[in-house]
Amino acid sequence: MASEVEKKAVFDIDSATEVVQELRASFVAGKTKDYEWRRTQLKAMLKMMDENEPQIIAALRDDLSKPELESSIYEIAMLKNSCKLALKKMKHWMMPEKAKTSLATFPSSGEIVSEPLGVVLVISAWNYPLLLSLDPVIGAIAAGNAIVLKPSEISPATASLLAKLVANYMDSSCIKVVEGAVPETTALLEQKWDKIMYTGNGRIARIVMAAAAKHLTPVVLELGGKCPVIVDSGINLQVATRRIIAGKWGCNNGQACISPDYIITTKDYAVELVDSFKCELERFYGKNPLESKDLSRVVNSNHFARLLKLLDEDKVSSKIVYGGERDKSNLKIAPTILLDVPQDSLIMNEEIFGPLLPIITVGAKSINSIDKVEDSFDLINSGTKPLAAYMFTNNKKLKEKFVEKVSAGGLVINDTTVHLAEPTLPFGGVGDSGMGAYHGKFSFDTFSHKKAVLYRSFAGDAPLRYPPYTNGKLRLLKALLGGSILGIIRALMGWSKA
Numbered sequence: 001m002a003s004e005v006e007k008k009a010v011f012d013i014d015s016a017t018e019v020v021q022e023l024r025a026s027f028v029a030g031k032t033k034d035y036e037w038r039r040t041q042l043k044a045m046l047k048m049m050d051e052n053e054p055q056i057i058a059a060l061r062d063d064l065s066k067p068e069l070e071s072s073i074y075e076i077a078m079l080k081n082s083c084k085l086a087l088k089k090m091k092h093w094m095m096p097e098k099a100k101t102s103l104a105t106f107p108s109s110g111e112i113v114s115e116p117l118g119v120v121l122v123i124s125a126w127n128y129p130l131l132l133s134l135d136p137v138i139g140a141i142a143a144g145n146a147i148v149l150k151p152s153e154i155s156p157a158t159a160s161l162l163a164k165l166v167a168n169y170m171d172s173s174c175i176k177v178v179e180g181a182v183p184e185t186t187a188l189l190e191q192k193w194d195k196i197m198y199t200g201n202g203r204i205a206r207i208v209m210a211a212a213a214k215h216l217t218p219v220v221l222e223l224g225g226k227c228p229v230i231v232d233s234g235i236n237l238q239v240a241t242r243r244i245i246a247g248k249w250g251c252n253n254g255q256a257c258i259s260p261d262y263i264i265t266t267k268d269y270a271v272e273l274v275d276s277f278k279c280e281l282e283r284f285y286g287k288n289p290l291e292s293k294d295l296s297r298v299v300n301s302n303h304f305a306r307l308l309k310l311l312d313e314d315k316v317s318s319k320i321v322y323g324g325e326r327d328k329s330n331l332k333i334a335p336t337i338l339l340d341v342p343q344d345s346l347i348m349n350e351e352i353f354g355p356l357l358p359i360i361t362v363g364a365k366s367i368n369s370i371d372k373v374e375d376s377f378d379l380i381n382s383g384t385k386p387l388a389a390y391m392f393t394n395n396k397k398l399k400e401k402f403v404e405k406v407s408a409g410g411l412v413i414n415d416t417t418v419h420l421a422e423p424t425l426p427f428g429g430v431g432d433s434g435m436g437a438y439h440g441k442f443s444f445d446t447f448s449h450k451k452a453v454l455y456r457s458f459a460g461d462a463p464l465r466y467p468p469y470t471n472g473k474l475r476l477l478k479a480l481l482g483g484s485i486l487g488i489i490r491a492l493m494g495w496s497k498a
Helices: 013-028 035-051 053-064 068-094 131-142 156-169 182-189 202-213 237-248 267-285 301-311 370-381 396-405 441-446 471-482 485-497
Strands: 097-099 108-116 119-123 146-150 175-177 195-199 219-222 227-231 260-265 320-322 336-339 356-361 388-392 410-413 448-456
Touching: 013 119, 013 146, 013 182, 035 053, 035 068, 035 131, 035 156, 053 068, 053 156, 068 131, 068 441, 119 131, 119 182, 131 146, 131 156, 131 195, 131 441, 146 182, 156 175, 182 202, 195 202, 202 219, 227 237, 227 370, 237 260, 237 267, 237 388, 260 267, 260 370, 267 320, 267 336, 267 356, 301 356, 370 396, 388 396, 396 410, 441 448, 471 485
Parallel strands: 119 146, 119 195, 146 175, 195 219, 227 260, 227 388, 260 356, 336 356, 388 410
Antiparallel strands: 097 108, 108 448, 320 336
16 A cells, blocks of 8 residues: 555655655544544554564564564563553543633633644654554554654664555555655654654754754654662662663663663672672573573674773773673674773763673762762762663662652662553653653653643623723632632622722
């Protein structure tokens, strides 16, 4: 069902304009607003994943050498869960929400109506190329929008498969995939959209936001940052270490926006922590992790070179306490632990997005002491706000201070990354780590306009609001807007005396 526009060898501004015009015509016709259309598209997406899981896993393997378990669970299964939740809850989400009204508009009733925004653009990332492409699309469909999806060209096998599957399974008059790189994305950004959602890095986000500003288009930006992990003493160290490993190397080998970026602990506890990492990493990935089938590779040679630049800096390379091996021909770097790297090093001043994990120490005593708590929080808050922050502790007061003091997109205590799987929690950043949120109903809300509706009858029409204005009317209107029954009574008494 691909249109002639999609078959063009060159996708330029004219092509993008035609795509948007076609989708807008479908939206204006009311096609996407219908509940049955939304339900049909979500069921088609479920069918698409059910019938093509082996091809999806193969594409993810081609792009990232992603292990089958990670592809099946963290991409396909999570996407299916999002679909099923939307199918189950969508009718309820679409219902108007009753809103209380005040004396100022009495008698009246109010409601909040969720209406689709229109034609939206989703620009996704390469690291989870299926999940980060289609999860926002689920929210956009559930909310009743027409959609263009622009998958990342850095994961070409998955992008090509997505274009083919979406065209075959879904309504191409309302949902389209545009493949390509910078020229195609630039052509799309020239268009007027009703919302743009971008997942990626801050540099491109600024370009997206600048393009959106020309049309006053709202944006959702899902970015990243240096996600810290505070590790306190007196915990189950084996469980903590395993959970950090699962969130770091078990999530695309550190190539995840919520992956632990660095650890903060005390000097005394750091040695135990490093020993625990050595033991568990060898248990999970063997004595030669470069040969492990359970680790993704670095996505391409550019990112490989970037990671080696971080690792081979003079002031950093001597800090490696575990790992550091690399295989350039296969784009693999072994899980690597570094201890006490300098704060002014490259690795501590940009998001790592790979299999390197520095450990920073903050004194000789337990983090439980108040001064050390403030040290670790100050270290986190001195930089840009991360997409996620993690803490491992059994100390109740420390947990409370962590939640109170640390600003991040999301916090997890005694685990890492798992908040991503909770549809009842919003997933999004703050500050440099992004704006807006999605997952579950938050996805529906992100792609909806909340329309305020107030209903009144012709009864109860008071002359207060109409000229000629008097002091009595002024007193009564102030009392009505103030919402005080006593004030209204006083105003009425004062007015009647006048």
